[in-house]
Amino acid sequence: MNYTSEFWTSVLLAFVTGSVATGLIVWSSVRAKEAQKKAQVIPDGITGALHALATAGLVLDVDNKIVRATRSAFALGLVRDQVLVHPKLVSLVDKARKAKKSSKARAKDFALASELGDATIWVNSRAVHLGEGYVLLLVEDRTESHNLEETSRDFVANISHELKTPIGAMSLLSEAIQSAADDPKQVRKFAKNLETESARLTQLVQDIIQLSRVQSAEVAGTAAEIDLATVVAEAVDRNRVLANKKKIQLKIATTDGIRVFGDQELLTTAVKNLLENAISYSDTESPVSIRLRKKSGVAEIAIKDKGAGISPEDLDRIFERFYRVDQSRSRATGGTGLGLSLVKNIAQKHLGEVQVKSKVGAGSTFTIRIPLATAPIDATGSKK
Ligand code: ADP
Numbered sequence: 001m002n003y004t005s006e007f008w009t010s011v012l013l014a015f016v017t018g019s020v021a022t023g024l025i026v027w028s029s030v031r032a033k034e035a036q037k038k039a040q041v042i043p044d045g046i047t048g049a050l051h052a053l054a055t056a057g058l059v060l061d062v063d064n065k066i067v068r069a070t071r072s073a074f075a076l077g078l079v080r081d082q083v084l085v086h087p088k089l090v091s092l093v094d095k096a097r098k099a100k101k102s103s104k105a106r107a108k109d110f111a112l113a114s115e116l117g118d119a120t121i122w123v124n125s126r127a128v129h130l131g132e133g134y135v136l137l138l139v140e141d142r143t144e145s146h147n148l149e150e151t152s153r154d155f156v157a158n159i160s161h162e163l164k165t166p167i168g169a170m171s172l173l174s175e176a177i178q179s180a181a182d183d184p185k186q187v188r189k190f191a192k193n194l195e196t197e198s199a200r201l202t203q204l205v206q207d208i209i210q211l212s213r214v215q216s217a218e219v220a221g222t223a224a225e226i227d228l229a230t231v232v233a234e235a236v237d238r239n240r241v242l243a244n245k246k247k248i249q250l251k252i253a254t255t256d257g258i259r260v261f262g263d264q265e266l267l268t269t270a271v272k273n274l275l276e277n278a279i280s281y282s283d284t285e286s287p288v289s290i291r292l293r294k295k296s297g298v299a300e301i302a303i304k305d306k307g308a309g310i311s312p313e314d315l316d317r318i319f320e321r322f323y324r325v326d327q328s329r330s331r332a333t334g335g336t337g338l339g340l341s342l343v344k345n346i347a348q349k350h351l352g353e354v355q356v357k358s359k360v361g362a363g364s365t366f367t368i369r370i371p372l373a374t375a376p377i378d379a380t381g382s383k384k
Pocket residue numbers: 277278281305307308309310318323324325326330334335336337338339340341364
C-alpha cells in the first residue's frame with residue numbers, strides 16, 4: 001500500500017464516521033423533538049390528575065383513539081380496543097374538539113345501555129379540548145343517585161294514591177251521613193265506617209312518618225345498649241288486645257342479658273309489626289310463638305305462626321313498600337303494606353337483617369338477626 005491509498009482510505013473513513021455521527025445527532029434530535037411535542041400536547045400533569053379523580057377520565061387523540069384512561073373508565077365499560085364504546089360519548093368528544101373556545105367544557109347527562117343484558121348506567125359527562133386535537137373526557141357514574149331519586153318519586157306517588165283511598169271514603173261517608181240524617185240506624189252505620197277509615201288513615205300516616213324517620217335515623221354508632229328481652233316484652237304487650245280478640249295464645253321464650261347496640265323504640269316497633277302480622281294472618285286460636293336467643297355472635301328474635309303462609313313468588317316482594325299479597329285481606333286487617341318494609345329498614349339500621357321461611361297453608365317464621373353488643377375494650381386492651 002502506498003501513501004496515496006492510505007490517505008484516501010483515511011479520508012473515506014473520516015467521511016463515513018462523520019456521516020454516521022451527524023445522522024445519529026439529527027435522528028436523536030428529531031426523536032427529542034417528537035417526544036417534546038408529545039409532552040406538549042398531553043401535559044405531564046394530566047396522567048397524575050386523571051388517577052386522582054373520583055370519576056372516570058379519558059384522553060382521546062385527534063382520531064378518537066384513547067391514549068390515557070383511568071381504571072374506573074374500564075370498570076364502567078366505556079372502553080373497548082382503545083375506543084369509546086358509546087356513540088353518544090364519541091359525539092360529545094367531537095363537539096368539544098370542534099368548539100371555538102377550546103377551554104369551554106361540554107357537559108351532558110346520558111343513559112348508557114350496557115353491551116350485555118339490559119342494565120343502564122346514568123352518567124354526567126364533560127368533555128374539554130386540551131389542544132392539538134386531544135380531548136379530556138370525564139364521566140361521573142350517577143346511577144345510584146338516579147335510582148334513589150326514582151324510588152323516592154315512586155314512593156311519593158304511592159303515598160298520594162294510598163292516602164286518596166281513605167280520604168275519598170271519609171268524604172263519601174260524611175255526605176252519606178248528611179243525607180241519612182233522619183235515619184238514626186243508617187247514621188250509626190256510616191259513623192262506624194267513618195271511624196274505621198279514620199283509624200286506617202291515622203295508621204297510614206303514622207307508618208309513613210315512622211318509615212321516613214327510620215330511613216334518616218343514624219342508629220349505628222350513636223346507639224345505646226339494649227336488652228332485647230325488654231323489647232320482646234313491650235312488643236308482646238302492644239299486641240295483647242289483638243291476640244285476645246282472636247283467642248291466640250302467645251308462647252314466649254326469652255333469655256335476659258342478650259344485648260345489642262340500638263334504638264329501643266325502633267326495635268320494639270319491628271318486633272311489634274312481626275307479631276301483629278303473625279296474629280293477623282293466622283286463624284282464631286292458632287298459636288304464635290316468639291323466641292329470643294343468641295347464636296354465633298348474633299341475637300335472633302324469631303316469630304313463628306301456623307297461619308296462611310306466603311307463596312315463593314310473594315316472598316320476594318313482601319318487603320317492598322305498600323306491597324300486599326291480598327289487598328282485601330290486608331284492608332280487612334287494617335294493614336298499610338308498610339309494616340315489613342319498616343322491619344327490614346330497622347334491621348338494616350342495626351347492621352342486621354330479617355329472614356323469612358314460609359309455606360302456604362303451614363305458616364311462616366320471620367327472624368330478625370342483629371349482631372350482639374360486644375364488651376367494650378379499655379385502654380389496656382382488656383375487656384371490661
Ligand atoms: P300489611 O300492612 O299489609 O300487613 P306488611 O308489609 O306487614 O303489610 O306485609 C306485607 C304482606 O305480607 C301482607 O299483606 C301479607 O300478605 C304478607 N304477610 C306478612 N306477614 C305475614 C304472615 N305472618 N303470614 C302470612 N302473610 C304475611
